[in-house]
Amino acid sequence: DVKVTQSSRYLVKRTGEKVFLECVQDMDHENMFWYRQDPGLGLRLIYFSYDVKMKEKGDIPEGYSVSREKKERFSLILESASTNQTSMYLCASTGMTGRNEQFFGPGTRLTVL
Amino acid sequence: DAKTTQPNSMESNEEEPVHLPCNHSTISGTDYIHWYRQLPSQGPEYVIHGLTSNVNNRMASLAIAEDRKSSTLILHRATLRDAAVYYCILRAIYNFNKFYFGSGTKLNVKP
Numbered sequence: 001d002v003k004v005t006q007s008s009r010y011l012v013k014r015t016g017e018k019v020f021l022e023c024v025q026d027m028d029h030e031n032m033f034w035y036r037q038d039p040g041l042g043l044r045l046i047y048f049s050y051d052v053k054m055k056e057k058g059d060i061p062e063g064y065s066v067s068r069e070k071k072e073r074f075s076l077i078l079e080s081a082s083t084n085q086t087s088m089y090l091c092a093s094t095g096m097t098g099r100n101e102q103f104f105g106p107g108t109r110l111t112v113l
Numbered sequence: 114d115a116k117t118t119q120p121n122s123m124e125s126n127e128e129e130p131v132h133l134p135c136n137h138s139t140i141s142g143t144d145y146i147h148w149y150r151q152l153p154s155q156g157p158e159y160v161i162h163g164l165t166s167n168v169n170n171r172m173a174s175l176a177i178a179e180d181r182k183s184s185t186l187i188l189h190r191a192t193l194r195d196a197a198v199y200y201c202i203l204r205a206i207y208n209f210n211k212f213y214f215g216s217g218t219k220l221n222v223k224p
Contacts, residue, residue, distance in 0.1 A: 041216075042214045043157070101159035102147075104158065
């Protein structure tokens with residue numbers, strides 16, 4: 001059974017803390033994505049990576065950075081968490097072309113106090 | 114970027130067919146039409162996708178208009194477990210990172 005796993009389902013952090021969200025996929029996919037999901041706004045793309053050490057900004061990259069040192073692992077970093085980053089964070093992976101389906105992780109609900 | 118338009122919500126009775134519409138009037142010739150659904154407290158899951166021809170799989174059917182400017186996801190017999198938010202998105206064949214998820218259609222299934 002193919003899987004995308006995320007390190008935590010729920011996370012509570014304080015303003016100003018550095019936060020790491022980890023995502024691992026076991027499908028040997030080249031492409032990995034980080035989204036955030038907020039009520040009424042749907043899913044918005046933060047960053048994606050199309051290869052190890054390669055990354056591109058999505059629609060809302062401000063306040064976030066990413067790291068992809070290994071093909072199976074894609075990390076989202078909040079350098080200094082703020083309350084407006086309270087959200088559901090979803091990781092996804094997919095193969096090389098638009099024909100391929102995207103597989104999502106279960107999500108991490110992050111609360112920044 | 115090509116975007117999609119879906120109704121905010123729809124309601125269906127259990128065991129009846131459901132037709133979920135999606136408009137994508139700015140679709141390009143290389144955009145695939147994908148459908149995903151998101152059950153409560155879960156990440157989205159893939160349902161079906163197509164390019165030009167209608168498609169069937171074990172979960173649903175996808176009917177694509179001849180001009181490709183709209184499509185319809187068909188659930189043949191809705192169950193309570195089908196209650197979810199359904200997203201219609203376009204994915205370019207190679208520039209596939211550029212796509213827009215939208216707000217989706219929230220499907221309510223009544224027993």
